[in-house]
Amino acid sequence: MSDRPDDRVVIFDTTLRDGEQSPGCSMNTDEKLRVAEALCDLGVDVIEAGFPIASPGDFDAVSQIAERFGDRATICGLARCRDGDIDAAINAVAKGERGRVHVFLATSAIHREHKLRMSTEQIVERAVASVQRAKEKVDDVEFSPEDAYRTERDFLCEVVEKAIDAGATTVNIPDTVGYATPQQYFDVIKMLKESVPNIDRAIISTHCHDDLGLAAANTLAGLEAGARQVECTINGIGERAGNAALEEIVMALKTRQDHFGLTTGINTRKLSPTSRLVGSVTGQGVPRNKAVVGRNAFAHASGIHQDGMLKNPATYEIMKPEDVGFIGTDLVLGKHSGRAAVKARLTELGYTPNDETFTEVFDRFIDLADRKKEVFDADLAALMEAKLSGAGLANRERWSIKSLHTSSGTTGVPTATLELIEAPAAGSPDGDGEPTIHRDAAIGDGPIDACFNALERIIGIEARLEDFVVKSVTRGKDALGQVDVRLYAGGRDRHGRGVSTDIIEAGARAFLQALNRADADRQA
Ligand SMILES: CC(=O)SCCNC(=O)CCNC(=O)[C@H](O)C(C)(C)COP(=O)(O)OP(=O)(O)OC[C@H]1O[C@@H](n2cnc3c(N)ncnc32)[C@H](O)[C@@H]1OP(=O)(O)O
Ligand SMILES: CC(C)C(=O)C(=O)O
Numbered sequence: 001m002s003d004r005p006d007d008r009v010v011i012f013d014t015t016l017r018d019g020e021q022s023p024g025c026s027m028n029t030d031e032k033l034r035v036a037e038a039l040c041d042l043g044v045d046v047i048e049a050g051f052p053i054a055s056p057g058d059f060d061a062v063s064q065i066a067e068r069f070g071d072r073a074t075i076c077g078l079a080r081c082r083d084g085d086i087d088a089a090i091n092a093v094a095k096g097e098r099g100r101v102h103v104f105l106a107t108s109a110i111h112r113e114h115k116l117r118m119s120t121e122q123i124v125e126r127a128v129a130s131v132q133r134a135k136e137k138v139d140d141v142e143f144s145p146e147d148a149y150r151t152e153r154d155f156l157c158e159v160v161e162k163a164i165d166a167g168a169t170t171v172n173i174p175d176t177v178g179y180a181t182p183q184q185y186f187d188v189i190k191m192l193k194e195s196v197p198n199i200d201r202a203i204i205s206t207h208c209h210d211d212l213g214l215a216a217a218n219t220l221a222g223l224e225a226g227a228r229q230v231e232c233t234i235n236g237i238g239e240r241a242g243n244a245a246l247e248e249i250v251m252a253l254k255t256r257q258d259h260f261g262l263t264t265g266i267n268t269r270k271l272s273p274t275s276r277l278v279g280s281v282t283g284q285g286v287p288r289n290k291a292v293v294g295r296n297a298f299a300h301a302s303g304i305h306q307d308g309m310l311k312n313p314a315t316y317e318i319m320k321p322e323d324v325g326f327i328g329t330d331l332v333l334g335k336h337s338g339r340a341a342v343k344a345r346l347t348e349l350g351y352t353p354n355d356e357t358f359t360e361v362f363d364r365f366i367d368l369a370d371r372k373k374e375v376f377d378a379d380l381a382a383l384m385e386a387k388l389s390g391a392g393l394a395n396r397e398r399w400s401i402k403s404l405h406t407s408s409g410t411t412g413v414p415t416a417t418l419e420l421i422e423a424p425a426a427g428s429p430d431g432d433g434e435p436t437i438h439r440d441a442a443i444g445d446g447p448i449d450a451c452f453n454a455l456e457r458i459i460g461i462e463a464r465l466e467d468f469v470v471k472s473v474t475r476g477k478d479a480l481g482q483v484d485v486r487l488y489a490g491g492r493d494r495h496g497r498g499v500s501t502d503i504i505e506a507g508a509r510a511f512l513q514a515l516n517r518a519d520a521d522r523q524a
């Protein structure tokens with residue numbers, strides 16, 4: 001037994017073995033070496049680096065990892081209860097300072113009868129002989145009764161006891177098919193602790209699969225029952241639905257220290273970088289909603305949550321993003337955002353809009369958010385800039401768009417139909433009166449030209465277009481387009497800017513802003 005304090009949990013990472021068994025996740029030696037280095041930096045205690053008998057490549061990977069990182073973590077190789085497997089695992093981990101051989105043999109009735117075709121006596125005999133064979137060359141031997149959870153309790157106790165007698169210093173209790181519930185997994189670990197006479201000579205380990213989404217919960221229940229090693233993988237990758245996710249277990253123990261009273265040697269700030277590395281090496285990425293390390297784990301999109309977060313992050317976050325390696329909280333702007341978040345982001349971007357400007361920009365933001373999945377900083381800045389570029393106007397812009405409809409195509413004449421709102425002119429007798437709605441339609445060389453013609457006709461100002469520049473503010477199909485126009489109207493050059501996900505609308509807004517300028521001069 002080790003002299004590890006009783007509250008210290010051994011983190012056994014099997015990303016490179018069980019994780020690699022996940023369809024589409026196999027890794028070559030270079031990739032395994034990169035992940036192994038990251039796991040060492042993360043502070044895991046044991047790295048199960050592969051299954052050396054499976055292929056010369058896997059043998060080589062385990063061997064190189066043992067050689068390079070065997071002084072920073074225990075390097076483990078998996079073996080069936082076959083001499084060839086055990087010898088390959090012994091040889092693969094031999095170059096490391098701390099090597100472990102992990103021997104497994106299924107014990108449940110269904111595996112015994114249908115897969116192995118062995119009796120209980122044969123299973124015990126083979127398990128004992130295999131542990132002994134590994135123990136002759138390696139001090140650190142782990143034994144797993146595969147499908148332990150579905151094994152008859154008496155038989156499980158017998159196998160565990162005999163494996164410990166044969167020299168196993170860690171006994172792993174896999175819920176190979178993710179069948180247990182947390183209470184049931186707790187009970188089986190507790191039962192082993194209470195019933196196996198020599199159990200104090202070994203560390204009990206958990207190995208939970210996620211078929212019912214219970215892997216993390218079962219692992220934590222196992223720890224509460226007295227297990228002190230957890231087998232887990234980065235991002236929870238592994239056979240079928242995967243294994244217990246390392247980041248979830250570690251952060252549950254850290255965040256709920258008050259409840260578990262257990263510690264690990266993990267540098268939690270490395271969790272997110274390690275997760276991204278594994279996501280990239282396996283080509284699986286990191287699911288956006290993945291607990292602890294997904295992009296959404298510290299992102300808030302709804303107005304009420306964003307408002308709460310701005311007032312006190314503890315309202316909606318139980319962990320600090322920095323503690324798992326994120327830069328900070330992300331208040332995602334979109335159609336569920338409220339004024340508090342939009343105003344805070346504008347302030348961060350360096351804008352201090354007055355109430356009237358903010359109200360107009362917020363209305364445009366909501367309109368944009370309805371058309372676009374996410375409103376980025378550049379989008380918001382463009383809305384603000386478009387508003388500010390009209391700031392030279394004496395008052396609120398007199399003319400604004402109520403509705404715009406265009407039709408164009410390879411046949412027919414491009415047409416624009418517009419409804420404009422005319423605000424009562426400032427200082428006029430009916431300055432506080434009702435706005436007037438004007439409607440008109442025009443044709444043109446294209447839909448934008450048709451819009452310009454309709455605008456000129458409604459406002460009653462002739463303009464000559466000198467320059468028209470369109471650019472994308474952000475990337476993606478739903479990116480905001482920004483149009484800048486320069487036109488000659490009312491005896492001088494006027495500039496206008498418009499932004500929208502629709503460049504025809506952006507063009508009309510830009511043209512209208514320039515015409516508003518000419519109109520303001522005309523009014524003056
Ligand atoms: C629950 C787990 O995660 S177990 C680990 C799963 N991981 C892997 O399988 C790693 C990749 N596997 C491989 O590369 C190959 O399957 C190998 C090299 C291990 C074996 O390949 P093969 O010799 O062609 O055997 P195959 O895979 O077809 O069948 C497995 C054999 O191992 C036997 N076996 C399964 N588990 C064990 C065990 N723990 N101890 C001894 N024998 C076992 C099976 O009964 C079967 O034997 P049989 O051929 O006599 O019927
Ligand atoms: C090899 C064993 C430990 C395993 O992966 C399982 O039973 O799930």
Ligand SMILES: [Mg+2]
Nearest residue numbers: 018176207239
């Ligand atoms: Mg497994």
